[in-house]
Amino acid sequence: MKIPVPRKRGETYTITISYQSKRYYCTRDTAKECEQWAALKLLELKAQTQIENGELKPKFMxxxxxxxxxxxxxxxxxxxxxxxxxxxxxxxxxxxxxxxxxxxxxxxxxxxxxxxxxxxxxxxxxxxxxxxxxxxxxxxxxxxxxxxxxxxxxxxxISKPKKPKARSRRIHPSEIELILKTLNYNLGNEPVLPQHYVAWAFLFALETAMRRGEILLMEKKDIFEGYVHLPKTKNGDPRIVPLSEEAKELLKLIKHEGRRIIPQSENAFRLMWEKRKIAVGLNDLHFHDTRHEAITRMVRVRKLPVEVLAKITGHKKIDVLVNTYYNPNADDLVAAFNG
Missing domain, CATH: 1.10.150 (DNA polymerase; domain 1)
Structure with a gap:
């Protein structure tokens, strides 16, 4: 389509183009600017028509x-x-x-x-x-x-990477002692310093199989006689977590006036955990390993059926619970078989 000639009006220039029975115009300081605008506008209108007709894909990075x-x-x-x-x-x-x-x-x-x-x-x-x-x-x-x-x-x-074998990391009693020592926490003491709360959360996770994020979000109003009510969890559903006698004793140690049990941000908690565990050579220990340890203990000690265990841990897929988080050793399997 031929570009029309711009018209001078006072100190500026104006140009008008027609496309599919519609008129478009602009005003610029020079005739050349008007011509450039008209050329680009016509290209844009033609491209839009081609997109609408399916002849051209829109620009979408x-x-x-x-x-x-x-x-x-x-x-x-x-x-x-x-x-x-x-x-x-x-x-x-x-x-x-x-x-x-x-x-x-x-x-x-x-x-x-x-x-x-x-x-x-x-x-x-x-x-x-x-x-x-x-x-x-x-x-x-x-x-x-x-x-x-x-x-x-x-x-x-595309082909997806092969999913690596699930972790089966258990936590040895000596490692628990080492974690408590590096965090300067003595079992049975009221947590006061930030590192004390990290140690407390570690022990509480071993008793409840709660995730780190769930413990950090836990509020005092969520604590009831014999259980913790988690209003919102990783999978979006609320959950009831029964409390062992050890877990109840840990909760009695929390005496501060704050709303949340752990008065600490997630980032500060994570940095403290990572720094201290590396300092004592437990680089391969993840906080989430407490969930593996706690679930395996629940099966071994409390003989919980898998459907009850799934309700406590919040697993919707039983196979994930059994194959990923239940990590018995040889002694556990022999004891379960003979028991």
């Missing part, structure tokens, strides 16, 4: 899709821990994907994603990569099923 998903879906996730993880993915998106972030979602191929997967596996573990693949696949599914801008999801066409 991976970065744009990531932003849209986070604004409309990710930041509203019901789980606080999931929201925090998704926000971390959102904030680190550019560093994680580099040039791929600037690529159109229509041009991203399974080969691109396979190359990204292989590079990522050199930086982090298999579980992290599996979780990230699941997250970014959900973003492309959102584009496909909610925005209707994609016909297929390339993330579903």
């Amino acid at each position: 991976f970065r744009d899709l990531n932003n849209k998903y986070y604004q409309n879906v990710g930041q509203w996730n019901e789980s606080k821990s999931s929201r925090a993880w998704i926000k971390g993915q959102y904030n680190n998106f550019e560093n994680k994907f580099g040039a791929l972030a600037q690529k159109s979602i229509y041009d991203i191929t399974p080969k691109d994603l396979t190359n990204w997967r292989n590079k990522r596996l050199k930086e982090v573990g298999e579980n992290t990569v599996l979780k990230e693949i699941s997250h970014y696949s959900a973003i492309f599914s959102y584009a496909q099923k909610e925005l209707f801008v994609l016909d297929e999801n390339p993330w579903r066409q």
Whole structure:
């Protein structure tokens, strides 16, 4: 289409173009600026028509899709821990994907994603990569099923890393003593200092199989006679956690006036735990290992049937509970068999 000639009006120039029976105009300081605007506007209008007719895909970079998903879906996730993880993915998106972030979602191929997967596996573990693949696949599914801008999801066409064998780490009594010692805490004492509360939480987790986040969010109003009521847990459902006599004694040691049992932020707690355990050479010990230890003890000592145990621990999948968190040693199995 021929660009019309701009017309001078006073100190400025104006130009008018027609496209599909509609008129568009602008005013600029020079005739050349008017011509440039008209050329770009016509290209834009033609491209929009081609998009609407299905002849052309709209410009939609991976970065744009990531932003849209986070604004409309990710930041509203019901789980606080999931929201925090998704926000971390959102904030680190550019560093994680580099040039791929600037690529159109229509041009991203399974080969691109396979190359990204292989590079990522050199930086982090298999579980992290599996979780990230699941997250970014959900973003492309959102584009496909909610925005209707994609016909297929390339993330579903790549091979996932093999899931590593689940941890079966047990905690030896000598390791418990070592953790208490490095945190300067004596069993039976009222926790006062930040490191004391970390030690207290460690002991409480061994008695209840509660997650670190659940213990940190636990409030005094959640404590009842014989049990703790967790109004919101990792899977989004409330849960009742029965209290052993040892757990009840630990709760009696909490005497501060605050609302939460542990008067400490999650980050401060985590840093204290990591620093102190490394200082005594327990690098391979995770706080979450207390959950493995506690569940195995519950089976061994209390002979709890698996359906009751699942209610206490909050596992919706029995196979995960049995195959991942119940970690008996040879003596435990022999005792259970003869018992």
